[in-house]
Amino acid sequence: xxxxxxxxxxxxxxxxxxxxxxxxxxxxxxxxxxxxxxxxxxxxxxxxxxxxxxxxxxxxxxxxxxxxxxxxxxxxxxxxxxxxxxxxxxxxxxxxxxxxxxxxxxxxxxxxxxxxxxxxxxxxxxxxxxxxxxxxxxxxxxxxxxxxxxxxxxxxxxxxxxxxxxxxxxxxxxxxxxxxxxxxxxxxxxxxxxxxxxxxxxxxxxxxxxxxxxxxxxxxxxxxxxxxxxxxxxxxxxxxxxxxxxxxxxxxxxxxxxxxxxxx
Ligand SMILES: Nc1ncnc2c1ncn2[C@@H]1O[C@H](COP(=O)(O)OP(=O)(O)OP(=O)(O)O)[C@@H](O)[C@H]1O
Numbered sequence: 001x002x003x004x005x006x007x008x009x010x011x012x013x014x015x016x017x018x019x020x021x022x023x024x025x026x027x028x029x030x031x032x033x034x035x036x037x038x039x040x041x042x043x044x045x046x047x048x049x050x051x052x053x054x055x056x057x058x059x060x061x062x063x064x065x066x067x068x069x070x071x072x073x074x075x076x077x078x079x080x081x082x083x084x085x086x087x088x089x090x091x092x093x094x095x096x097x098x099x100x101x102x103x104x105x106x107x108x109x110x111x112x113x114x115x116x117x118x119x120x121x122x123x124x125x126x127x128x129x130x131x132x133x134x135x136x137x138x139x140x141x142x143x144x145x146x147x148x149x150x151x152x153x154x155x156x157x158x159x160x161x162x163x164x165x166x167x168x169x170x171x172x173x174x175x176x177x178x179x180x181x182x183x184x185x186x187x188x189x190x191x192x193x194x195x196x197x198x199x200x201x202x203x204x205x206x207x208x209x210x211x212x213x214x215x216x217x218x219x220x221x222x223x224x225x226x227x228x229x230x231x232x233x234x235x236x237x238x239x240x241x242x243x244x245x246x247x248x249x250x251x252x253x254x255x256x257x258x259x260x261x262x263x264x
Contacts, residue, residue, distance in 0.1 A: 029089060041081055045074070084202075084223055091225055091243065119264045122164045122189050123256070129169035130231055130238060131252055139233030140173040141183040141213050143198070144263045145226045148187040153224050157182055157196030164191050173231075183216065183228075199223055206246070217241040227262045229255070 052067040079086065126142065133140050143154060158179055162168055164186060172179050172194045179194040186192065201218035210218075217228035222244040230239040239248045240258050250258070 088222060116264055118189055123259055125164050125166040127252060127256055129166040132170060133173060133231045134236045134238060137233055137236045138173050139213060140231040141217060142229045143183050143185045143220055143226050145185055145187040148185060148192040153220060154183065154185050154196040154198055157193040159193050160191050162191045214239060218244060218246050227259065
């Protein structure tokens with residue numbers, strides 16, 4: 001009982017906060033890894049760590065030194081292996097920061113209202129193009145990014161830097177166009193590129209009916225701070241992916257609402 005009291009005599013409110021924060025961090029990281037192959041790597045790593053603790057407690061010096069070296073390099077290896085998850089994790093923190101964006105003081109200090117007006121004017125032709133492609137069952141995948149230069153995930157298509165227009169988008173995605181396969185990237189108020197091949201989603205919980213176009217939309221939204229819009233060639237339905245989550249069957253006003261919230 002005495003040792004119990006000694007142990008908890010220095011235990012203060014900050015220790016409680018400390019434990020809660022670590023628990024939240026572990027939970028958030030776990031929810032990012034859940035359902036991905038990275039979980040297997042983490043479990044393997046934990047087993048090796050338990051083995052390390054065992055040989056250390058048995059005072060097996062050579063093996064302890066060997067495993068110690070492995071863990072020192074292992075931290076760097078883990079950062080490399082979990083690079084996409086760490087990126088997603090930081091994006092998630094950024095997303096929560098985004099909650100403050102609608103508050104008056106944030107807009108006053110951080111957001112440029114003039115830029116917002118320009119972006120809003122660029123949204124109209126995209127929405128009109130989506131409506132028309134929905135009617136004609138033309139498959140489309142459009143990515144809305146804040147910046148084109150900072151990302152490498154989609155810089156593999158045909159660079160265009162063209163003014164956004166309904167007819168341009170319809171032309172790109174029309175079946176006879178050489179650029180209709182892949183995604184269009186809209187950034188910096190321009191159609192920056194077309195025919196881009198995107199990373200596919202790692203999320204195994206996506207319904208089976210979702211093909212590659214939808215998986216590419218979810219995939220890019222998992223790894224980059226973008227919104228992805230899909231017009232289904234099969235059904236004409238509109239889907240919208242953001243931060244690894246996809247909303248399906250949106251009507252035009254819901255699509256506009258989402259884009260205004262995330263992109264403008
Ligand atoms: N990695 C990728 N990046 C960008 N676009 C892709 C990628 N993979 C496939 N696509 C696009 O998706 C098209 C194939 O779509 P698929 O039919 O598999 O998807 P879907 O999700 O079922 O969509 P739809 O409802 O339109 O058929 C390809 O022709 C290509 O344009």
